[in-house]
Amino acid sequence: MRIDANIGGGIDDTFGGDLISLAAQITTAEAIGFDGVWSTEVNRDPFLPLVLAAQKSLSMTLGTAVAVAFARNPMTIATAANDLNSFSRGRFVLGLGSQTQAHITRRFAMPWSAPAERMAEHIQALQAIWHSWQTGEELDFRGRHYQHTLMTPMFRPEPNQYGPPRVVLAAVGPRMTAVAGRAADGLLVHGFTTPRYLSDVTVPLVEHELRAHGRSRDDFTISYPGLVATGANEIQYRTAVDSVRHQIAFYGATPAYRAVLDLHGWGDLHEELHRLSKAGDWATMTSLIDDDVLTAFAVVGEPKEVGPEIIRRYSGLVDRFTLYAPYSLDDSTKATIVDGIKGSS
Numbered sequence: 001m002r003i004d005a006n007i008g009g010g011i012d013d014t015f016g017g018d019l020i021s022l023a024a025q026i027t028t029a030e031a032i033g034f035d036g037v038w039s040t041e042v043n044r045d046p047f048l049p050l051v052l053a054a055q056k057s058l059s060m061t062l063g064t065a066v067a068v069a070f071a072r073n074p075m076t077i078a079t080a081a082n083d084l085n086s087f088s089r090g091r092f093v094l095g096l097g098s099q100t101q102a103h104i105t106r107r108f109a110m111p112w113s114a115p116a117e118r119m120a121e122h123i124q125a126l127q128a129i130w131h132s133w134q135t136g137e138e139l140d141f142r143g144r145h146y147q148h149t150l151m152t153p154m155f156r157p158e159p160n161q162y163g164p165p166r167v168v169l170a171a172v173g174p175r176m177t178a179v180a181g182r183a184a185d186g187l188l189v190h191g192f193t194t195p196r197y198l199s200d201v202t203v204p205l206v207e208h209e210l211r212a213h214g215r216s217r218d219d220f221t222i223s224y225p226g227l228v229a230t231g232a233n234e235i236q237y238r239t240a241v242d243s244v245r246h247q248i249a250f251y252g253a254t255p256a257y258r259a260v261l262d263l264h265g266w267g268d269l270h271e272e273l274h275r276l277s278k279a280g281d282w283a284t285m286t287s288l289i290d291d292d293v294l295t296a297f298a299v300v301g302e303p304k305e306v307g308p309e310i311i312r313r314y315s316g317l318v319d320r321f322t323l324y325a326p327y328s329l330d331d332s333t334k335a336t337i338v339d340g341i342k343g344s345s
Contacts, residue, residue: 181209307340
């Protein structure tokens with residue numbers, strides 16, 4: 001199992017900060033022993049940090065987790081991804097996500113339609129564009145949502161010696177998960193996922209789609225940003241646990257994620273969290289996340305215990321584990337976790 005970190009801030013505080021401080025983040029992540037870093041599209045562009053990452057690290061995998069596909073078109077994403085894969089010497093992974101209708105139409109002012117169908121076509125269009133660039137063949141992609149039929153010599157990049165990047169897809173529901181299994185090179189699992197949901201729902205669906213389309217599980221990567229609650233002392237530990245409870249409550253109030261709670265028999269918890277979220281009562285919501293729910297969604301314990309527990313819970317289910325800590329986690333604690341994972345693998 002590979003162990004990764006998020007960089008640039010936004011989704012958590014594992015590595016926060018702005019672009020100016022990013023170079024130091026990359027150097028630190030590599031020194032700690034992370035195998036890869038992911039850049040998120042929350043409050044900044046997901047591609048720019050990875051240019052710096054490619055300069056500062058010569059070994060780590062570099063990926064977007066995620067870039068919002070429907071905020072762009074396949075040609076613009078194909079260009080950025082091609083450049084990054086070349087600049088990083090083949091280490092770039094293009095992680096795509098759909099976002100929600102409100103964000104696509106009201107924040108990005110872009111069209112929205114059948115997201116699973118549109119995403120599958122988006123990936124097909126990317127592959128067609130990259131194929132045209134690699135082979136020199138005419139670009140003639142004609143889909144329902146995207147049409148790319150013009151590629152003159154001036155705008156055609158030289159063939160990339162590293163080929164096109166791998167494409168991994170973020171998915172929550174079964175339809176998008178199925179798209180990942182049949183059209184992408186991997187799956188980015190949502191952080192609001194338990195080992196039981198992975199083993200009973202997500203992984204079987206992925207494997208079914210892979211078999212149905214003549215694909216091998218060995219060529220498919222499942223990446224998971226797993227919640228972790230730990231700290232170097234009692235105060236840090238309590239802060240971490242409270243922060244993770246709050247994060248679970250936030251996700252648990254979202255109807256799109258209810259299926260995970262239903263699997264565990266916690267559907268009533270979703271109803272109450274959803275009701276309280278509308279009232280803005282986050283304190284009460286957090287208090288409803290008892291220890292059973294907490295430990296179902298998060299690895300909780302002392303730093304030296306976390307790495308081996310990650311291996312115990314997720315080995316055989318996921319290929320890459322991203323440390324998801326929605327609080328400040330010091331470098332020595334991160335190093336202890338990474339050492340524990342690699343020592344237990």
